[in-house]
Amino acid sequence: MRLLSLALFVSLGLASAQTCAGFPRLAVTTPSGFCVGIISRDLRFPRGLLPLPSGDLLVVEMAGWSANRGSLAWLHKQGNQYRIQRLLNGLDRPHGIALGQDGRVYVGEVGRIFRFDPEASQPRKEYIIHDLPGNGRHPLTQMVFDGAGHLFVNVGSASDNCQQDKGKPACAEAGRNGLIRRYTFQWPQGSVRGWSVYATGLRNSMALAIHPSGTLLQGENSRDAIQAADPRISDEAHPADELNVVVQGTHYGWPYCYENGKNAPEFPRYNCAQTRNPTLLLPAHAAPLGMAYLSAQSELGGNWLVVGYHGYRKTGHRLVAFRVDGRGIPSGPAVELIGNWVFPDGKLGAPVDMKVGPDGKIYITDDRNGMLLVFSRG
Secondary structure, three states, rough: OOOOHHHHHOOHHHOOEEEEEEEEOOOOOOOOOOOEEEEEEOOEEEEEEEEEOOOOEEEEEOOOOOOOOOOEEEEEEEEEEEEEEEEEEOOOOOOEEEEEOOOOOOEEEOOOOEEEEOOOOOOOOOOEOOOOOOOOOOOOOOEOOOOOOOOOOEEEEOOOHHHHHHOOOOHHHHHOOEEEEEEEEEOOOOOEEEEEEEEEEOOOOOOEEOOOOOOOOEEOOOOOOOHHOOOOOOOOOOOEEEEEEEEEOOEEOOEEEOOOOOEEOOOOEEEEEEOOOOOOOEEEEEEEEEEEEEEEOOOOOOOEEEEEEEOOOOOOOEEEEEEEEOOEEEEEEEEEEOOOOOOOOOOOOEEEEEEEOOOOEEEEEOOOOOOOEEEEEO
């Protein structure tokens, strides 16, 4: 991966110190002057992450792909250590987590979203959204609030690439799945006023981020097995995953088109000129599951977008950053923040969510290895 030539990222290397930010150091490659610390190895398939102003961390534990095994882990900061308290057990494959304008924490399960008061002595779930499809191949709920209090929610595709409608002029599933909904609220009470389809043609929006300017950015997990649909196309190289600036009422291609206006093998006659091309193409099967804009208070400084590549193929298991302009529009090339993320037993790093804490450090969940990590100056 080509690296940006900036003073901040002069050289790369495996740091030799045993600790990072007071935690055991993860043996990975980072830019010079930075390191990764292991806060916990004891989480149960951690996914979404929410730092609190107190320094505590909330982590959604999916606990695997079976229903009703998930929980919320509250990591209480005690000096330079964290104590894990598990709350709200029995959740159905929870993933997304966000803080609302009402100060309550919103958590996405399969098919629904609940909220709770983090200040309550005994937090209780209040379900406010019940109508998400939660079906098929991509049932998980990812979400993000914008500055006006709208909630953008991923509705992933039920199929890989709508193969069941191959050769037809339209994909029946695409009217219900493979899109982003926008929910409106009445604040400050937080009652849901309704929802609308905000954008379509987005196969699985597991990475969502809102820039302070209002830009909604989406990380697209593109299709699999394209070579099975057309043997002339390499599944290793195509289709590229994507970063998309999401504009209301716009179609982004799935399942008809991929990359920059190429027709999917299943829909060779679709007019891809009527769909919007990605802002950036990412490596094929990088699998972006989380990303975050950095503020000026972060240890990297501002004007950066950090993206986690969760994928198990050669393009995955790393954390990268892109420069962004004043509207949050990213441009390449990528800067690799964490690389060589392979454990001695052969397991690969698997970043899911990443958020900037009040201390300016970047906190990262790794579901495959049950870890919570911190990216920090060494």
